[in-house]
Amino acid sequence: MPINSSILQRFNTSPTAKQYLILFFLLLFALCYYGSYYRCSLYPASEGGIEGVVALRLMEGKVPFLETALNYNLFWFYPIVALFKIFGPSYTTLRIFFFFLATLTSLLSFYAVRLTTRNLGVATLAGLLTLILPGQLFRNYMAFLVMLNMALFLKAFLSSHSTPQKNLLWVAAAGFALSLTFLIRVDLGFFLSLIFVPLAVIFPWISCHRKESLALFTHRLLLSLSALLLGIFGFFALHFPVYLHAQHRGFGPYFIAQYEQYPHMIISQGSRLFKKMLPASHVASPNTQVSQNSRSGSPLSYSTSSSPSNTTKTPLLRRSLFSTDLREKITALNLYLPTIISLLLLFMSIGFFFQRETNSSQRAYQLLTSLGCSLTLFPQYFFWRPDMVHLSEFMVPMTVTIIIALFFSWKNWPASKIFSKIILSLFVFFGITTLSLYFINGCQSQSTGGIAISEGRTKEFFGENGVHVKLKPHELEEASAIYESILHHSKPGEYVICFPYNPEINFMTNRPSYRYDLYCDDVTAPKNFDEIAIREIETLRPAVIVITNWPINGTEHSRFSNWAVPTYNYIRAHYVLDYSKGIIQVFTRK
Secondary structure, three states: OHHHHHHHHHHHHOHHHHHHHHHHHHHHHHHHHHHOOOOEOOOOOOHHHHHHHHHHHHHOOOOEOOOEOOOOOHHHHHHHHHHHHHHOOOHHHHHHHHHHHHHHHHHHHHHHHHHHHOOHHHHHHHHHHHHHOOOOOOOOHHHHHHHHHHHHHHHHHHOOOOOHHHHHHHHHHHHHHHHHHHHHOHHHHHHHHHHHHHHHHHHHHHOOOOOHHHHOHHHHHHHHHHHHHHHHHHHHHHHHHHHHHHHHHOOHHHHHHHHHHHHHHHHHHHHHHHHHHOOOOOOOOOEEEEEOOOOOOOOOEEEEEOOOOOOOOOOOOOOOOOOOOHHHHHHHHHHHHHHHHHHHHHHHHHHHHOOOOOOHHHHHHHHHHHHHHHHOOHHHHHHHOOOHHHHHHHHHHHHHHHHHHHHHHHHHOOOOOHHHHHHHHHHHHHHHHHHHHHHHHHOOOOOOOOHHHHOOOOEEEEOOOOOEEEEOHHHHHHHHHHHHHHHHHOOOOOOEEEEOOOHHHHHHHOOOOOOOOOOOOOOOOOOOHHHHHHHHHHHHOOOEEEEEOOOOOOOHHHOHHHHOHHHHHHHHHHEEEEEEEOOEEEEEEO
């Protein structure tokens, strides 16, 4: 009994033991929380369908980039292919995989906050909040990658290490994480590189825990060079075998082309955005778009073309603060408040450099690092898709950053002067407001990956490829009607085409699509879209065509029947309408 009592006493007083207990609690919470709704909803227009269809294509031996569009890099899909090879094509397995990524993201959030604040309670709060709203399912790579890099950047460059060698090992780990990011999302890799490289250069000069021998300029310079070289080594160590694989399969040039073309795309889009912000933004300018032709040319080659002659492309509608709908107002605040928060965090970090509080400078660098990592997801939601789906991805790392900053505000308050206290007060107000409004709205939204998606979904639906989900009664009616219509009017192997985007229909019916890229809309469609689409229908004779006539970009013009009029009219003239309800139309071959 004394031995057991002693062990229990050490466990109760050991920070490490408490940390493991909290990690176990977070894992148990994730299992129960996600387990309560992991089969809810079909997400017909989400990433899940395209991930499933592309994985099936890759399993069949189709060549990436040449025979199927990826839109992301190889490692977005290769883990899914591996899972399908082990367990068989399964929608349930796919969902569990992304919930697993969401759980890892929560643990990384806990680790990052624990590392910076050294407070288990605050770290637990961050872990719980990022578990509750993990971002929409099937897109959890995004928040996971940002949190992985954030945690390793903070550990490698802004934490104490017993020896320089151990420090460099962590730098190598950060380099490998950044390389992995490139292999999943090239654009995100470039954005995060803008954080890694400056940290690698300056970290020997900003760390106050170094031994006296490292105070010499040459030693610090060698540390910086070593960090940069380790980052480069990590990049090539992971990429070289992947490149050999790409060369062996015959898509090596296209794999490399991504890394050459994404910087041009980022600069081009940034330039267009800057021009729009100028007073002369009403002047028409060419529209740079990605040409993804499956027949010839580079799948990622960029061409400059004007808008289609038969349409006028319109931007996405943004939520209005002046809407009469309360949820619309809150969503608008959710979208715009992070810009204020980011500016305040920048001012806070600058202010910390001038304070005499112990570790103030270190906290400033930690804040800037976590903020910089979070902002790598800012452009895609703020400039490209201002909606709750993309905002929820951004808010996972931003929630972590805000929590860290709130803790630092409390710690630095006593040493702050009047101006600094004003900035801290403003941040505390806007930070708490931002998190409160986001979680109030997000917990009710079905686009943030939370449990709200389970509301009213109790009816079982079974499809092909391990599709076993719970739906609302009207969803079950629609899904069953589409499923039965397709299986009745098509044979295995016959084409089913979904306009503008509904790949989960292909997956749940196990019917292929001949379209190289499964997505199209009024903004990304090439000028000759109708000509190509009609020629493909005439030549390849799909058995079924499903049209989801929804405003995909939030405007009436973005309905398929409005921007693809010739294609839509051709389908209606040459196919039979077998099922129609709301925005769904199922046409079968005559």
